[in-house]
Amino acid sequence: MLAGTVLIECEGGFPERFLNEASNRHIALWDVSRKGISLFCRCKATDYRLLRPVAHTASVRMRVRERHGLSFLLRPFRLRWGLAVGMILFVVLLQLLSSRVWIIRISGNEQVSSDAIREVLEPLGIYEGTTPSAVDLPQLQLTALQQLPELVWLTVNFEGSTALVEVRERQEAKPIIPDQPTNIVATQDGVIISIDAVSGQAMVKVGDAVTEGALLISGVMDSKVGPLLKHAEGIVTARTAHTLTVTVPFEEEVPDVTPRVVSRPCLYLLGLRVPLYASIDIEGDYTQETTQYPLCAYGKELPVGVEVTRLIFAETECCTRTEEEARAEAQRRLADLVKTLQEEVCVESELLTEVKTDEGWTITGTYTCVESIGRYEPLQMDGK
Amino acid sequence: MKREKRAAISSKVEKILDMPVGVLSEIARIELSGNRQVLIEGCRGIVKYDEDQIQLRTVGGTVRFTGRELCMTSLNPACAVITGRLLSLEFL
Numbered sequence: 001m002l003a004g005t006v007l008i009e010c011e012g013g014f015p016e017r018f019l020n021e022a023s024n025r026h027i028a029l030w031d032v033s034r035k036g037i038s039l040f041c042r043c044k045a046t047d048y049r050l051l052r053p054v055a056h057t058a059s060v061r062m063r064v065r066e067r068h069g070l071s072f073l074l075r076p077f078r079l080r081w082g083l084a085v086g087m088i089l090f091v092v093l094l095q096l097l098s099s100r101v102w103i104i105r106i107s108g109n110e111q112v113s114s115d116a117i118r119e120v121l122e123p124l125g126i127y128e129g130t131t132p133s134a135v136d137l138p139q140l141q142l143t144a145l146q147q148l149p150e151l152v153w154l155t156v157n158f159e160g161s162t163a164l165v166e167v168r169e170r171q172e173a174k175p176i177i178p179d180q181p182t183n184i185v186a187t188q189d190g191v192i193i194s195i196d197a198v199s200g201q202a203m204v205k206v207g208d209a210v211t212e213g214a215l216l217i218s219g220v221m222d223s224k225v226g227p228l229l230k231h232a233e234g235i236v237t238a239r240t241a242h243t244l245t246v247t248v249p250f251e252e253e254v255p256d257v258t259p260r261v262v263s264r265p266c267l268y269l270l271g272l273r274v275p276l277y278a279s280i281d282i283e284g285d286y287t288q289e290t291t292q293y294p295l296c297a298y299g300k301e302l303p304v305g306v307e308v309t310r311l312i313f314a315e316t317e318c319c320t321r322t323e324e325e326a327r328a329e330a331q332r333r334l335a336d337l338v339k340t341l342q343e344e345v346c347v348e349s350e351l352l353t354e355v356k357t358d359e360g361w362t363i364t365g366t367y368t369c370v371e372s373i374g375r376y377e378p379l380q381m382d383g384k
Numbered sequence: 385m386k387r388e389k390r391a392a393i394s395s396k397v398e399k400i401l402d403m404p405v406g407v408l409s410e411i412a413r414i415e416l417s418g419n420r421q422v423l424i425e426g427c428r429g430i431v432k433y434d435e436d437q438i439q440l441r442t443v444g445g446t447v448r449f450t451g452r453e454l455c456m457t458s459l460n461p462a463c464a465v466i467t468g469r470l471l472s473l474e475f476l
Contacts, residue, residue, distance in 0.1 A: 015433055016429075016430040016431060016432060016433050019430045019433065019456075019459060020429040020430055022459075023429070023459050023460055023461055024461065026460070026461065028459075028460060029456075029459050030456075030457055030458050030459070031455060031456075031457055032433075032455060032456035032457070032459060033435075033453075033454070033455040033456070034433055034434055034435045034454075035435065036435075039433065041456075
């Protein structure tokens, strides 16, 4: 009971009279029992004072044997008002803070970054500290999708103090080749090594040299009833030449491998940021990286943690190379370019030319490759 | 004397009209639950209270309950509840 109860022991006098008098005065007594000469009974703590005149009338001596209830539990703390204030503050803060959004979780995005979505949602009312009732969801969805054309669907669900933002990205439709008359033309110069015309009329033979834009498979076919227009289909493979040139100077400004980094940690708490560094202006050319280290509880990120901003200075250093070093660097860079080239074409042979100039070391590579050179081109009708 | 007369008349009327006992006459209503609990309605006060004996004054007279570990779990002007191991009930 919140008010509290007491167990009273009554001794001497006339216990029966005590009980009768208490009953007549509408003082509730219960668990009345007699043990030897003592009478035990329970009553409300607030009624104990009322029992004193009753006990006096019945010549009974009352003693409190047990105290129960919250009022007696809190009695030792009655002078510690700070505890009460703290408890009230706790309840008030809990009530206030639990009605707000402190964690925003975005899911379903791959191409569009979470930061970009967050930037759009912030002016629309989804930010740390907002109240869910203040969000106009239909308007938010409409505006956010207009501002983020990469998204086709967006919704916000509130789960306690977490705003779950779910998005679906636009799937780029594969280009549909309409069933219209087309030719296949060469994308670059080369010598035809194979031609497989599935539909249409082959206009070149194996061994023919073609230039960029030359007609390879025609969509116009002759017939008895006149020319037939078709959608040309086929694979044309040719031997082509690619030239890659790399020049490595003997003296070069290169980015510093170990650049100067200044870390600026700050404590963030419910959208508030408390810097943990001296506010000194930093001059220079630098890039900024921000990483958040939130506190986690039961696998959920809390809106409390440390945010570290790293200022990375774009410093360069002068690199002086010898001829051998410049040559080795040029070979390394050329190898990287060839590797990229090999992802698209099949390299058959290479011819390297190395030239030393006053500026640096130049390597020119001429590569003979085998690749598909056909590309669709719509038929130009009526001279258009 | 007047009360006794009135009680006698009330009883007779109840008997003539075939009414349940206690509708007109003032008598105590005692409800026993086995030998573990007894509820007394119309309790006017306690005459004697001991570990193994409780005497109550009711509207119909004095009633004595004897037993072991007797405990009055409730007491108010309307009724009283006694629990324990009841051995006997006497109307004095």
